[in-house]
Amino acid sequence: RALTRLNQLRTHLAPRPSNPTTPSSITHTHNLSTMSYTRELHTALLAVQRATLLTKSVYTSHTKGTLSKSDSSPVTIGDFGAQALIIASLRHAFPNDAIVGEEDADDLRSDAALRDLVWDLVQKARLEDSEAEAEIGGPIKSVEGMLDAIDGGRSPGGRQGRIWALDPIDGTKGFLRGGQYAVCLGLMVDGVPTVGVIGCPNLPVDDAAPLDASTGVDADDKEGKGVLFGAVKGHGATSRPLSKGALQKETKIVMKEIQDISQATFCESVEAGHSSHGDNAAIAQKLGITKPSVRMDSQAKYGSIARGAGDLYLRLPVSKTYEEKIWDHAAGVVIVQEAGGEVSDAWGKPLDFGIGRTLKENKGVVAAPKEVFPTVIEAVKEVLGAKQ
Ligand SMILES: Nc1ncnc2c1ncn2[C@@H]1O[C@H](COP(=O)(O)OS(=O)(=O)O)[C@@H](OP(=O)(O)O)[C@H]1O
Ligand SMILES: [Mg+2]
Ligand SMILES: [Mg+2]
Ligand SMILES: [Mg+2]
Incomplete structure (x- = not known):
């Protein structure tokens, strides 16, 4: 029975190549330690x-x-x-x-x-x-x-x-x-x-x-x-x-459970050139948030919300042409997702890390605990929509 359970686990956990025609040379070895x-x-x-x-x-x-x-x-x-x-x-x-x-x-x-x-x-x-x-x-x-x-x-x-x-x-x-x-x-x-x-x-x-x-x-x-x-x-x-x-x-x-979104704390970049402080503030206002934002450099923002020290990470684009780099988000995304959060771009679109060195199909980044994520994205879309 233990063996059957092991095999079930293997099937469940095995990373699957997205493309069924992937040559066998780059498919993954099926042993439990690599799978986890x-x-x-x-x-x-x-x-x-x-x-x-x-x-x-x-x-x-x-x-x-x-x-x-x-x-x-x-x-x-x-x-x-x-x-x-x-x-x-x-x-x-x-x-x-x-x-x-x-x-x-x-x-x-x-x-x-x-x-x-x-x-x-x-x-x-x-x-x-x-x-x-x-x-x-x-x-x-x-x-x-x-x-x-x-x-x-x-x-x-x-x-x-x-x-x-x-x-x-x-x-x-x-x-x-x-x-x-x-x-x-x-x-x-x-x-x-x-x-x-x-x-x-x-x-x-x-x-x-x-x-x-x-x-x-x-x-x-x-x-x-x-x-x-x-x-x-x-x-x-x-x-x-x-x-x-x-x-x-x-x-x-784990991320902090939010009972009342108006009590949330949000993190944003220190550099106004990396994320729009104005748009971030407008979103916070729509959510009824009155606490000042915490401005913090780097993916320390992802780590901080993942451990419940903060609640939301807002990164609204400043420039129409800037493409976010995959190395600015890949690690943080896994950590937030695994702590009970959700991450997408500012329009609620999943971040696509498979296109190349940048997230060129995405604009901005929003991260929040799963339960409040839809509410946050609604507010973000309203603010972005009003600007268009
Ligand atoms: N215009 C623009 N828009 C958005 N992002 C930009 C932009 N320019 C640079 N960068 C990238 O921002 C990375 C650091 O940003 P952070 O917000 O995490 O930190 S900071 O508070 O702004 O320093 C920073 O990462 P590092 O270069 O590793 O420091 C850049 O990749
Ligand atoms: Mg960086
Ligand atoms: Mg750099
Ligand atoms: Mg760097």
């Missing part, structure tokens, strides 16, 4: 944890090595270093997987001084637990290996197979300002976000801590800051303290 993505989650948690150590060392140092990218957004040595470490970890554990990473190594190849700064950071960032460090492949061996790892994030994305979406530092502006930021890694299987991990060095460890965007790095690790969120589709969401070595014990997280 235990190894993927474990690897992603350790990889993100190691990368957060690197970002913290940059956060507290004076040299951030900031460059302006072609879209005039900033990138730092922390972004490059974290991307190198995470891609090296993924290649070690899952050499056949594709990776969509935000950064590439072009700027480092043409700037030796910057490259040396990143190489120095990458060599120093090691997990103190040798078993954990070995599980993610140990240190990167050479400068060329580091550049090659960073360039490993050039996948165009797509709807088939296993593709990781990596944001080595999400909220780089927040990172530079001394605010919240996050290291984010999601695995998409056939275009569906399936595993999500977010490391937030500046959020309180305590899931019940009141939501404020209070900032400042916990330089001596004495302030109880630093949290690592994780989730697997169908298996719930967790948080645990970030550590410097092996993974700490996890706690299950």
